[in-house]
Amino acid sequence: NAGVTQTPKFQVLKTGQSMTLQCAQDMNHNSMYWYRQDPGMGLRLIYYSASEGTTDKGEVPNGYNVSRLNKREFSLRLESAAPSQTSVYFCASSELFGYTFGSGTRLTVV
Amino acid sequence: LAKTTQPISMDSYEGQEVNITCSHNNIATNDYITWYQQFPSQGPRFIIQGYKTKVTNEVASLFIPADRKSSTLSLPRVSLSDTAVYYCLVGDGGDMRFGAGTRLTVKP
Numbered sequence: 001n002a003g004v005t006q007t008p009k010f011q012v013l014k015t016g017q018s019m020t021l022q023c024a025q026d027m028n029h030n031s032m033y034w035y036r037q038d039p040g041m042g043l044r045l046i047y048y049s050a051s052e053g054t055t056d057k058g059e060v061p062n063g064y065n066v067s068r069l070n071k072r073e074f075s076l077r078l079e080s081a082a083p084s085q086t087s088v089y090f091c092a093s094s095e096l097f098g099y100t101f102g103s104g105t106r107l108t109v110v
Numbered sequence: 111l112a113k114t115t116q117p118i119s120m121d122s123y124e125g126q127e128v129n130i131t132c133s134h135n136n137i138a139t140n141d142y143i144t145w146y147q148q149f150p151s152q153g154p155r156f157i158i159q160g161y162k163t164k165v166t167n168e169v170a171s172l173f174i175p176a177d178r179k180s181s182t183l184s185l186p187r188v189s190l191s192d193t194a195v196y197y198c199l200v201g202d203g204g205d206m207r208f209g210a211g212t213r214l215t216v217k218p
Contacts, residue, residue, distance in 0.1 A: 031204070043208040044207070045208075048206075090154075099154070099206075101153025103152065
């Protein structure tokens with residue numbers, strides 16, 4: 001009963017490098033989300049996917065792209081990482097509004 | 111999008127009941143109210159959800175007045191392990207945004 005699985009758990013990137021954060025859920029949820037959380041702050045929505053094949057921008061989408069690969073998987077890509085993207089990234093899925101979150105990816109951009 | 115306002119922080123002592131109120135004046139007809147708990151270095155965890163009146167589960171109660179412009183999360187007999195940040199979210203799915211949350215500190 002894994003719930004929401006995020007990989008990797010930790011990552012250090014150099015400015016300008018690219019990477020993809022992976023997220024998979026095994027609860028057959030339709031909706032999936034990517035949030036970022038900066039130190040001492042609340043979570044901010046980057047992108048979400050209400051169903052397979054659809055994606056929408058959230059509060060802070062600039063510098064990110066997403067792919068809803070199938071119902072289970074929702075990936076977040078940083079094409080050219082910047083120090084301002086240093087944060088903890090959380091993926092979540094939901095059915096009827098209650099979210100289940102992953103354990104997060106701690107990303108540092110130097 | 112419904113904007114939420116919560117106290118930044120609250121202190122309590124073990125064994126006390128804690129009530130955290132969230133204000134959401136522009137809540138829409140289809141919006142639900144959901145509360146989450148977050149410990150350091152973890153993702154938020156669902157606590158309770160409601161639409162109107164009162165909802166109770168094994169860990170908390172949620173009180174929503176008739177006008178639905180606010181809601182109160184009630185935690186009975188808190189313990190040290192309830193020290194966390196509590197978030198109130200309002201919406202009908204999709205673009206759901208977290209506020210700053212309420213940092214609850216439970217003291218011995």
